[in-house]
Amino acid sequence: MVRASTDMSGGYALPVFPFKRPPELDGHRRRYRVVVIGAGLAGLTAAVDLAQHGIDVVVLDEDNTVGVRGASSRGICYAQRSLEIFARLGIAERVLARGVTWSVTKVLSGDTVLYEYDLARTHTSLQPPFVNLQQFYIEWFLADRFEELKTGEIRWSSRVTGVVAHDDHTVLDVTTPAGDYRLEADWVLDAEGASSFVRETLGLQVSGERTPDRWCITDVRVNAPLPHERWTWVDAPFNEGRGVWQHLMADDVWRLDFQMDEHCDPAVVSRTEVAEARVRKMLGDVPFELIWVGPYFYRTQLLDSFRHRRILFLGDAAHVKSPFGARGGNSGIQDADNLVWKLALVLRGEADEALLATYDEERRAAAQTNIRVTQRSGRFMRPANDAEHLFRRAVLSLAGEHAFARSLLNTGRLCTPHDYRGMSGFGAQGEGVGASIPNLALSERGVTISLMTLAARANGRLMLFVDAACANLDAMLCGLAALPVVVHVLGRDIDAGEAARAQLRLPVAGAALIRPDSHLAAIVERADAANVRAAVARALAQPVLQPEMPI
Template sequence: MEPFAFAPAYELPVWPFTPPPELGSTGIVRHPIVIVGAGPSGLTLACDLAQRGIRAVLLDEDDTVGVRGASSRGICYAQKSLEIFERLGIYERIAAKGITWSFGRTFSGEQEVYNFNLQAESVSRQPPFINLQQFYVEWFLAERILELGLTDVRWKSRVTRVEPLSDGVRVDIETPAGRYTIEADRLIDATGANSPIRAQLGIDAHASRSTDRWCISDVRFKKPLPTERWTWVDAPFNEGRGVWQHLMADGVWRIDYQMPEDCDTAHISRPEVAGARLREQLGPGVEFEFVWIGPYGYRDHLLDSFRHGRVFFIGDAAHVVSPFGARGGNSGIQDAANLGWKLALVAQGQANDALLDSYDAERQPAAKQNLQVTSRSARFLAPRSPAEHTLRRAVVALAARHPFARALVNTGRMSVANDYPPAPQLPEGGRTVQNLPLRRADGRETTLMQLLAEGTQCLGLWLAPTRAAARAAMDATASLPLRLLAIGGDSGLPALQADEKLTRHLGLHDAGSFVLVRPDAYRAATLPHATPHAIATALRTALALDPHAP
């Protein structure tokens, strides 16, 4: 057998275990917010809360990021997630380390059937995607959390039992120095797909019966490949199954090979077997070294509700979808961003507990939509009947010649920020607002995310209001978390320069029109002719407050 070279293993950071003050205590300490799990969603939530000045306890059973012995895991970070990372203060590190891309090609056999460029419709400061090994993102988040200094990060702390209470949750924790118990006003489960908390509470995740199996090869080539996302619907070098090819940081390529469900996972991950696949794909003379090889399998699932009393589920603890289109990890990051500002305002007494119900009302349908999209991709890439095989062959053949058919080639609709359905806090439904580059009235540059990073408050973006209306609106919302900004005009409010791209993206057409943007950069209300009373009512509605209160 041909020997294959392996690059040195990544050296991950290690943080020390510090015995918590509750060890050996006879009383039980109550904490407002406890997060369990320091993966992407748990770390994002802890960082989001710290950025907003909210203290939390973060528990993780390990003392590092990533998974020991594994390499890339999640790699594609979508624009909405990158915008969140700008607000949290780690985007520049991600952009500097990762690989920015927007162009992709899709092949059937040896033939390219279509390509796409995701940059064309974007107005955001962030690109459509950056590829970066998941452990780097977790690393940057952990360091940012420690820099902010408000989160009690407890490594080597395994949750062994949770007990829901009428006004909180009791949590038993095992550490190298012993066991102890704490209580939380609210507990957030970010422990992943195999959540022990969910299992202990007896919550049905409705997991699928079949397991989708892949083999991941992280590879460094001597001769670089094009920095594009290449996808094969039916790769001839992988027995007619799907293949994905991405570049990540450190010159490492991630190549995902779809495998039969009944495959021998140990066999497909052997270096000689993985090396033979690469030779078959790229030619016998290709020079490379392995960084990591590993099998990957999953069953999708979706909870009926992401809130159970004082326990909230985020990320893979709440939902698992197929990896097609990078809708898994990105969705968990966006769960955290949706929940973070709501927890912060409730903790600060500026919103009612009912606002926390909107987390489930918004993110559960988003996860359901992602599951529907990725399940269709899975059926296209792994047809289950002769009729489905025939349909796929016909679609691929048409796509090579006719533009209309290219939309039917389903190799994974790329992750986008989900729209939210109409609800009590979102009467019009919710759409994301992209991170537009902006200029203040004095010419200084800023962005929407930089404005949202300055405290936990909604933004009221108002097109050329009058001075009288601006003064009255400030009086009407003085006790509420709102920052009013004028776009153009001479209202006396802090102002942004008028820009056609900005007003078009926000849907502001006439002087006096108004958009209310939530702290997670979702549009909460659009008022074609804003009045101070209408602005206050829209804001109170968005925060689950009595809209008719004076």
């Protein structure tokens, strides 16, 4: 476990991970089951998940640290669903201890609060709605967790410089400080980021566009109490009528995002003296320390398919969108959550390779939704024409008094789990089928546990919650013995309160099938072995061999 100073004077202090000479440089050759390219959010989430499944994985990263050396906080807002994934992976407590929990979001025009909402009002998960934490901390915790699991290795200072994709494996060329080598992998997960070398080398098609929107991140330590809330100014008077975001992160550092003129010079707006003047105009006489400044622009980008032969793409290597609503890093984490249990079942021979097609179907649909949602937010924050300017002015003028106008304020629809309703793995739809189930509090023999605890134990297998009142229960359970399913009988070995049972959508004398990524796969009104087997087959993209019964 590598440690570094947390003294942030002059910038962030990041850990340095040592380069270890790989065996290939000494003539040893083997084919690895899984290689992950990129030790960012998506790549490390996938690597830790694979390691928890007991699958040996090699992670390749061209740098020797987390985050970006000398760079900013980058992603900071981690949504409930990502925090639930972190709970399953064993790092949630570290994230909560270091980060800043918040649930209140406000939208302002000038000095007027137009909209305020507390996400805790409708909250049912054991994890909070949001935690703010600099991205490098999350990556650091994931890297430490991977080392704790002692399954596989992270090869730092190892840059992929060549790729050849075959139908049954992939060959990678790797450059290191000690020389170059070649390795083979049954499966490659490409999480390199928006400028993926693998994607570009293979010439895979992407669609997207650049936007004229320009922003400048300014991380400051403020010597004054400020609310632990998300504040968004649509037209901040201290920023020439342009947008501003304000978030508290770890180490008493505030993340301030200032919208810039689209024709600005990035080098000028990010100068120390210019950034300090901008912050001083915002905060007044409040003392502050400048930690980091950096300009950015964003673009949309979507890969035509998230799979190419034995290579699977996730995170920014597969899709890029604007940061509105924290839909960037969170979606990459959720890509890994969707993919790894499926790949684990395939590698263990418990599911057919056809299951991986659902990763492309489901997560590409999620990416399309995120891109569409963030594009609308971007157009509200920077209208593209006179009609959009007129619409925004009307919304701002009416939002103070009219609820319908407040619902039209669009400064970034906050990240939520994607609803896979209607997709191929979910069969006949019941209420809520395809939706994400929050991390519920349950009881096992009088001890409080969580849904994520059960998901971690399931080791990539589906979870079947069965009502103890189910007819012929023992016979049904015997009929499921060969399936990759872990059964929990509510009212016998697991207890759930009324609210938790409602979240599980568990019918009386029936069953609810939940995937390892906690999405509801099926509601089985009449829980017998044939019906459950059919639901499991659909969830695993396998043929339903038995005659179908009503579900």
